[in-house]
Amino acid sequence: MQKNGIKTLTKLLLLIILFGFPFVISAQEKTMPKAKTGAFWEHVQFGGGLGLSISNDYTDITIAPSAIYNFNEHFAFGTSLQYSKLKQKNYYSSNVYGGSLIGLFSPMEEIQLSVELEEVNVNNQYTDMGGTLKRSFWNTGLYLGGGYRQDNVTIGGRINVLFDKDKEIYGSAFMPFVRVFF
Template sequence: MRQRLYISLFFSFCFLIVSGQETKVIETDADYQFQSEKNQSAQTESQRQSQTQSQTQSKKSYQYQPSWSFGGNIGLSFWNNGTDILIAPKAYYNVSPQFLAGFGLTYIYSSQEDDFAKYSQNSFGPSVMGAFRPVPFLQLSAEYEGLQTNGDSTIKVGDRDKNSYSYWNNALYLGASFVSRNVSFGVRYDVLYDSTRSVYSSAWSPVIGFYF
């Protein structure tokens, strides 16, 4: 009985030794190494694909989205007993980081009075514009503006003649401005300038704009 038990234990011990040796042989076998390298290569390729997909998604997430912004011009000046007020709200559609288009309304009030005469006038009308930014800090623009002007002028001496007038004026401005964050400042030139009808004293005029 004991002999059978010993024999059984002996064969069991031999079996365990052989199994251990076979396991070690499999781990160092060339086929095993090939399969291991193949698995590692597959894992590396999978990681590369995952990184490529994440980079592609990241690039898509940073694509420019067209959007609206708002701003315009505002001005107030006093000169020789005269007053000028400019209010010109605008809306801009940012087509790309370089191009934008917009439209707006312009209102200008002007008045002056001295010992001989006085006048006051109101000008209002629409405008449309397009702008290009070759670099982030420089803006080139073209803008059409049509203004209806109504005014009264009175001569104080003599018979105190009073004159009322009303007319429409077209202007086409070509301008260049420097842009710093949400503010732009520069000059523009009216290629349709008419000194007898324009509300401005010169074809050249400064322009200051803001965006938000």
């Protein structure tokens, strides 16, 4: 039941993106004013995410700065960097680093749809009585998302359409998010 719901939601988001972005692109040609000297930085916003989870034997720290360029009130494109350190005492540690490209589309002020391509390098180390096992690999994610936006904050969820539970670094294809840009 849950897999069918994820597949249906993924198809719906893909249709919205495929049919929605061409209209945004053609609208840009009509609404964007001619560039002025120094106007580039007036359209740039910075933001990102910070994550921290600590317990007696567990630590998870994430830093993910990002920047977007607003082409108009409906469409933005940007990039993000990411670093995560996860450690479970005497058992597991992981370093994840990489970056992503993100496209944002707001059909109305309160709604934000997103497409994000993420490429990260994963370095895992497992320790048990038998010794230590190290595994390093690159992981690609393609996320389709949507959320409710209020001013500079968007709360929503995204689905990795390339998710493979046997090769993935995340436990699920679905990820909730809070996105903030200033």
